[in-house]
Amino acid sequence: MDRASASTVARLSAYYRLLGEFERERAETIPSKRLAARAGVTPAQVRKDLSFFGNFGRRGLGYNVLQLREEIAAILGLGRRWRVALLGAGNLGQALFAYRELEKHGFFIEHVFDIDPKKIGTRWRGLEIAHTSELPRRAADPGIDIAIVAVPAEAAQGVADIAVGAGIRALLNFAPGKIVVPDHVAVREVDLSIAMESLSYALVK
Amino acid sequence: MDRASASTVARLSAYYRLLGEFERERAETIPSKRLAARAGVTPAQVRKDLSFFGNFGRRGLGYNVLQLREEIAAILGLGRRWRVALLGAGNLGQALFAYRELEKHGFFIEHVFDIDPKKIGTRWRGLEIAHTSELPRRAADPGIDIAIVAVPAEAAQGVADIAVGAGIRALLNFAPGKIVVPDHVAVREVDLSIAMESLSYALVK
DNA sequence: AGATGTGAAAGTTTTCACAGCC
């Protein structure tokens, strides 16, 4: 199958969370109209997004909440445990480490790296902070699936290179500015300045 | 003038930062080709984005680095000081408060609100943490331009309502899930789970 | 009747390609 667009995948992820809510509300089936209303999109959008991956609904009835949630989990790869490394143990790193929400989705921070001698050897919830140079060795087995780049801008490309060199194929980058990686590596950027500046643009109209 | 698309504005913000780099590298003028290469887009994209707002370049030469940077600052509203309120003094709030980078772009956190009695009255860098119920009074004058929502998901809509009620017209939301606001309020979502799940999708192909 | 799945239409964004200026 061809790849779905980035926006389809982002919405799928939102549907997944909303289906969890509907599940807790004891809904058995749900029409695209209700899911769309809560997601803030059109019903046609919901149906198009889903139909890209298969025929999950029943005409006249809608979608089975549990079953659709499982289908989306399978599509997004949420059935399993993802091994995550946190690169950078500063303020942001600490906040991300404390944000346990990600574990509910299967993302577990199993490594924390930094270069500050004062931090190395200290433990967060029992997990020892290691020097970034240790990354290749520690990534050897059982491997690291995703690296979160939470270092200052100047250091971002460097740690990304180390991560890619160690075989990591997915990066979430919080440092401002693009990092350059080979084609087979996926990168998502979370750029605070861009978000804030798009708000100031909205305010100056 | 009509509004530029969200993606044009996001790229403009990236160009702005890159022009700062070129400025430090003592470049006087720059062709769209070089700016595009560093931004990771096509030269035509750069020219189209800029031409939406005016004719800033000179044929045969390119763009004047300093001048273009100022033009973009004016477009994005970066010439002034933006008053920011941080809603939520948890781990994420703390990390955002410590992230001084935003000040370089003119965004200053002047208020921090929370509802935890243990936190209220304590100070961060001299700034007192106030109860969220204080927000309307404190937003009265000189006003708050932008609120950053850094509270747990369940509380997000509630604090957003308070912020909107207090006249704030721009929100940056870190809580998962959409928050509903009136049309005249701008919202940008930063959703970690969506970012991570789009990475796991990329990995399972 | 109710709601999906989907081609076709509409809308939006990006890229092409070249006239026009430096």
Next chain:
DNA sequence: GGCTGTGAAAACTTTCACATCT
């Protein structure tokens, strides 16, 4: 010759509208 600015073309995304199934 180098490079911008921009209509036109191409590519992509969203919405419409309806045949189809329960």
